[in-house]
Amino acid sequence: MLVANRGEIAIRVMRTCKELGIATVAVYSEADRSALHVRTADQAIFVGPPPSRESYLVQQRILDAAKQAGADAIHPGYGFLSENASFVRACDAAGLTFIGPPASAMDSMGEKTRARANMIKAGVPVVPGTTEPVASVEEARAYVEKIGLPVMLKAAGGGGGKGMRKVERMEDFESSWRSAKSAALNAFGNDAVYIEKYLEKPHHVEIQVFADQYGNTIHLNERECSAQRRHQKVVEETPSPILSPELRAKMGEVAVKAAKAVNYVGAGTVEFLVDVHRNFYFLEMNTRLQVEHPVTEWVTGLDLVAMQIRAAEGEKLGLTEAPRPNGHSIEVRVYAEDPSRNFMPSPGKITYLRVPGGPNVRDDSGVFPGYTVPNVYDPMISKLSVWAPTRREAIARTQRALSEYVVKGITTNIRYLRAILANPEFIEGDYDTSFLTRQHDALL
Ligand code: ADP
Numbered sequence: 001m002l003v004a005n006r007g008e009i010a011i012r013v014m015r016t017c018k019e020l021g022i023a024t025v026a027v028y029s030e031a032d033r034s035a036l037h038v039r040t041a042d043q044a045i046f047v048g049p050p051p052s053r054e055s056y057l058v059q060q061r062i063l064d065a066a067k068q069a070g071a072d073a074i075h076p077g078y079g080f081l082s083e084n085a086s087f088v089r090a091c092d093a094a095g096l097t098f099i100g101p102p103a104s105a106m107d108s109m110g111e112k113t114r115a116r117a118n119m120i121k122a123g124v125p126v127v128p129g130t131t132e133p134v135a136s137v138e139e140a141r142a143y144v145e146k147i148g149l150p151v152m153l154k155a156a157g158g159g160g161g162k163g164m165r166k167v168e169r170m171e172d173f174e175s176s177w178r179s180a181k182s183a184a185l186n187a188f189g190n191d192a193v194y195i196e197k198y199l200e201k202p203h204h205v206e207i208q209v210f211a212d213q214y215g216n217t218i219h220l221n222e223r224e225c226s227a228q229r230r231h232q233k234v235v236e237e238t239p240s241p242i243l244s245p246e247l248r249a250k251m252g253e254v255a256v257k258a259a260k261a262v263n264y265v266g267a268g269t270v271e272f273l274v275d276v277h278r279n280f281y282f283l284e285m286n287t288r289l290q291v292e293h294p295v296t297e298w299v300t301g302l303d304l305v306a307m308q309i310r311a312a313e314g315e316k317l318g319l320t321e322a323p324r325p326n327g328h329s330i331e332v333r334v335y336a337e338d339p340s341r342n343f344m345p346s347p348g349k350i351t352y353l354r355v356p357g358g359p360n361v362r363d364d365s366g367v368f369p370g371y372t373v374p375n376v377y378d379p380m381i382s383k384l385s386v387w388a389p390t391r392r393e394a395i396a397r398t399q400r401a402l403s404e405y406v407v408k409g410i411t412t413n414i415r416y417l418r419a420i421l422a423n424p425e426f427i428e429g430d431y432d433t434s435f436l437t438r439q440h441d442a443l444l
Helices: 007-019 036-040 059-069 085-093 103-110 112-121 137-147 170-188 245-261 293-300 304-312 391-404 414-422 424-428
Strands: 025-029 043-048 073-075 151-155 164-167 193-197 203-211 217-229 232-238 266-274 280-286 328-335 352-354 361-365 380-388 406-408
Touching: 007 036, 007 304, 007 361, 007 380, 025 036, 025 059, 043 059, 059 085, 073 304, 085 103, 103 112, 112 193, 112 245, 112 280, 137 151, 137 170, 137 193, 151 170, 164 170, 170 193, 203 245, 203 304, 217 245, 217 293, 232 293, 232 414, 245 266, 245 280, 266 304, 293 304, 293 328, 293 361, 293 380, 328 391, 328 414, 361 391, 380 391, 391 414, 414 424
Parallel strands: 025 043
Antiparallel strands: 151 164, 151 193, 203 217, 203 266, 217 232, 232 328, 266 280, 328 380, 352 406, 361 380
């Protein structure tokens, strides 16, 4: 198995491969010569200079590395080439098994506007808005006058919370439109922008789905991901504190319908926004393993990477329905960043590291003492996740584990994470996507 990624997720995938008796191949850039994923793999192949555009994102380099190593399969992790349909086709053409959905399913879900159109066709409720990129600012203005403010302008090719602009006042519309378009072009090389109604104080609740090659498709319950900063998740948990068993079943059923509509195979995530009346709307589908998959593994007892590999080998799905969630799990994302300096990344050398342990604590990390966190990649250094019988105990366990975490040499967001877990709104459980922004000052 060649793992076309770096950091914690590359190591996460390799761990399961080892347990399955599958030899692993790492790829690495100039900035990652001494990285932990390189040391974890059985074999490692150099793929280019530090910028990912010149290494991890160069399809031919990855394919050549696979050929050189004699790999049969490629696991893309998340990010990089994981949702790139042309890469999937290139793997197919080279006789390599891509661990993920077929290119056609990625095509159907890749562009947000196309995904929305496909979901409407399948009878899945979507966030109200346009199903096509909007051609001109005049057309956009006319549409907004019809559906009313506030709206969200979004990049059709978007991801990672980028290229999104909320518009509250008509006098700001034109400048927001221009800024959304240039952000979209900058981040995704495509300036197509569409319009969604802005939902007030929604929850982000996503459903993990899984399908084998024969159309057997199930959901594996939800993850609550409303603790977000700049539209990016910081803390995730399952079960969601706001979901009744009835709503879980309903959302699960719709997520399965969404996956079936695009002939999905493997692990995927259907993201929804849930409004104050507990109506839910399709937001997008991520056609890959998600960063926050460990919380699902904790409460279901499943190994999602092993399931991905088995599905790719053509094994039939053993489960026929969602396992009942057992207990509670929380994940926090540990970043090399400085919350007191506007969350500026703080790369540098880790001079001392103590990683939390103890019962039901998992640390998916990509670093070690003496390692220098490079400044060219995402600054997430680890994901700490815990399991406990109840949510209250899971919060206490996360706090206990975070109190054990010692990282010296670089600044991290650990204190900020502890403040989130101690915040009364988080403890109470009904926190929406505006939570971290509203509590910004109290959490610093
Ligand atoms: P990305 O693909 O960039 O992550 P998403 O479409 O998944 O973007 O949205 C990310 C987050 O942005 C959501 O979880 C939510 O907090 C916020 N968001 C997106 N669309 C809307 C909307 N129409 N109304 C309110 N919030 C939204």
